[in-house]
Amino acid sequence: ALPIWWDFGSRWWGEWSVLGAQTVYAGGGNNHAALEGRAKLGFRAGPHWSAVLSGERRERAYVRRTQFSVSGRELEGTRLRVLEDEAGLKIEYQRADFQVSLRAGHLRFGDNGSGYLSYQRDRLAQECEWKRGDWRFEFEAAVARKVYSVQTVGFGIVTPARREDETTARLRAERRLNSRWLVFAELSNERVRSNEALSAYQAKECLLGLRWNWEN
Secondary structure (H helix, E strand, O other): OOOOEEEEOOOOEEEEEEEEEEOOOOOOOEEEEEEEEEEEEEEEEOOOOOEEEEEEEEEEEEOOOOOOOOOOOEEOOOOOEEEEEEEEEEEEEEEEEEEEEEEEEEEEEEEEOOOOOOEEEEEEEEEEEEEEEEEEEEEEEEEEEEEEEEEEEOOOOOOOOEEEEEEEEEEEEEEOOOOEEEEEEEEEEEEEEEHHHHOOOOEEEEEEEEOOOOOO
């Protein structure tokens, strides 16, 4: 990775980075080379308010995975490459014991074949964190919509594009018992609605645990 950071006076700042990686799995099916570039532009509106505009491009070239036809059939003799372009905006308010942020993002995912894997995704999320003494609370909620470019649902001459609507929520509370021990509880819910029945699901999770920190 090659990160570069610079400031434009007291209010504006920028960051740019490039990362290259080669990923190898035990089975070899998903081995790929990856190249990623990221740029951020930040603005400090005051002692508590800030905003960050970001853009990112990620490319993966697979060694063994193949392209797909418009009907989802693997095409022998081809090699799959995927490209992701993502733009985001984050607005944040922060104080010593309270922090809240709003994120909006748009993702375009495409392949180098028929576009069978291609889709666009819009996401809006809010995150809150509050600290008071030994207590700490977190809350996250997000909504997203994914629309596929080539994949459709149903039968007939004109069929609708495959679509997925996602809602997620997470609530976490934790309390520090002493310098090493912490107790926490977490509730989360994820729901995906889709016009493709196999893609629709709902998952709920509840966690209760203790965490030990060996650092002083």
